Amino acid sequence: DAGVIQSPRHEVTEMGQEVTLRCKPISGHNSLFWYRQTMMRGLELLIYFNNNVPIDDSGMPEDRFSAKMPNASFSTLKIQPSEPRDSAVYFCASSLQGQGARTEAFFGQGTRLTVV
Amino acid sequence: AQSVSQHNHHVILSEAASLELGCNYSYGGTVNLFWYVQYPGQHLQLLLKYFSGDPLVKGIKGFEAEFIKSKFSFNLRKPSVQWSDTAEYFCAFTGFQKLVFGTGTRLLVSP
Numbered sequence: 001d002a003g004v005i006q007s008p009r010h011e012v013t014e015m016g017q018e019v020t021l022r023c024k025p026i027s028g029h030n031s032l033f034w035y036r037q038t039m040m041r042g043l044e045l046l047i048y049f050n051n052n053v054p055i056d057d058s059g060m061p062e063d064r065f066s067a068k069m070p071n072a073s074f075s076t077l078k079i080q081p082s083e084p085r086d087s088a089v090y091f092c093a094s095s096l097q098g099q100g101a102r103t104e105a106f107f108g109q110g111t112r113l114t115v116v
Numbered sequence: 117a118q119s120v121s122q123h124n125h126h127v128i129l130s131e132a133a134s135l136e137l138g139c140n141y142s143y144g145g146t147v148n149l150f151w152y153v154q155y156p157g158q159h160l161q162l163l164l165k166y167f168s169g170d171p172l173v174k175g176i177k178g179f180e181a182e183f184i185k186s187k188f189s190f191n192l193r194k195p196s197v198q199w200s201d202t203a204e205y206f207c208a209f210t211g212f213q214k215l216v217f218g219t220g221t222r223l224l225v226s227p
Contacts, residue, residue, distance in 0.1 A: 033215055042219045043160075043206065050213055091159060097213055102167065104150055105208075105215050107160045 006092050006108035013115055018080040021111045024073055025094030033105060034067055034077050035091040043091075049075065050097065082115045089113070118143050120207050120218035128224045129197050137192040137221050139207035149190040150208045151181055154220075160206065166190065177201070199227045 005024040013019050025032050034046040047057040049069045057067070064083070069075040079086055089112050093105040123138035141147060151163040164175025171183040181192045190207060202225045207218040 031213060031215075035217075043217045045214070045216065048214060056214055093160075093215070095210075095215070097210065102148065104148075104162050104165045106162075107152075109159050 004092055004094050004106050004108035006090075006111050008111060009109060010112045011114070013082055013113070015083055015115055016081045017115075018078065019082045019086075019113060019115075021077040021090050021092075021113070023075045023077070023092030023108060025075070025092070026106055027073065029094035029096045029103070029106075030072070031095045031097045031105075032069060032075050033093040033095075034075070035093065036088045037091060037110075038088045046077070046090075079113075082113075084115045087113055087115050118209075118211050118214060118216045120209060120216050122205075122207050122218035122221050124221045125219065126222045126224070128226065130226050131199055132196050133225075135192070135194040135197050135201075135223070137205055137207075137223075139190045139192065139218060140188050141190065141207075141209045141216075142188065143209065143211040145211055147209045147211055149181070149183055151175065151179070151190070151192050152206045152208060152217075154204045154206065156203070163192070163205070197223075197225050199225050201225050 007022045033048040036044045046059045047067045052069045067077045089110045091110045093107045095105040096103045119142045121140045149166040152160040153163050154160045164173050166173045166183045174180045204220045204222050206220045
C-alpha cells in the first residue's frame with residue numbers, strides 16, 4: 001500500500017479564495033482524521049470520521065471549514081473563504097479501529113497551506 | 117474530557133545522555149497508547165505503541181515506553197540519545213475512537 005496520500009503537497013492561495021485539501025486513506029482503514037499543525041497551536045484535531053461518518057467535528061475552527069468523506073477511499077477538507085490565519089500544515093491520518101483488528105494511525109505527508 | 121499532557125516542551129541533551137519524556141493521559145476507560153516522532157519538515161511516524169499485554173513496550177531506534185495504569189502514564193525512554201534523535205515527540209492515545217495528541221516535546225541533541 002502506498003500509505004495515506006494527500007494532495008496537494010503545497011498550496012499558496014490568496015485570501016478569500018476557496019481551498020480544497022484531499023486525502024486518500026489506506027485501503028481497509030475505517031477511521032480518518034484531519035489535523036492542523038502550527039507553531040503556535042501545535043497539532044490540533046479538526047475532525048474525524050469512522051466508517052465515513054463524521055463523529056466529532058468540535059475541532060473545526062469555524063463555519064469556513066468543512067470536511068466530507070463521500071466514500072471509504074476519499075476525504076476532503078475545504079476552507080471557504082480562506083484567511084491568512086489558516087496558514088498551516090494540514091495532516092490526514094487513517095487507522096483501523098474495532099473490536100478485533102486495530103492499528104495505529106498512519107499519517108500522510110501533509111499539505112502546507114499558505115494564504116497570502 | 118480526553119486529554120494528554122506532556123510535561124516537557126523543550127529538552128536539550130548531549131549525545132549519549134539518557135532521555136525520559138513524561139506523558140499522562142486523562143480518560144477513564146481502556147486506552148491504546150502511542151508515541152510518534154516528527155523529524156524537521158516531515159510527517160509524524162510511529163515510534164511505538166501499546167494495545168495490551170506487557171506494559172513495557174519496545175519501539176524502533178532503541179526507544180521504549182512503560183504504561184503505568186495506576187498513574188495514567190506512558191513515559192518514553194532511551195538510554196543513550198544520538199544527534200539524529202533531534203525531533204519533536206508526541207504522545208497520543210485513543211479511548212473511544214478519537215485519537216488525542218499531546219502538545220509535543222522538542223528534543224535537541226547536541227553532538
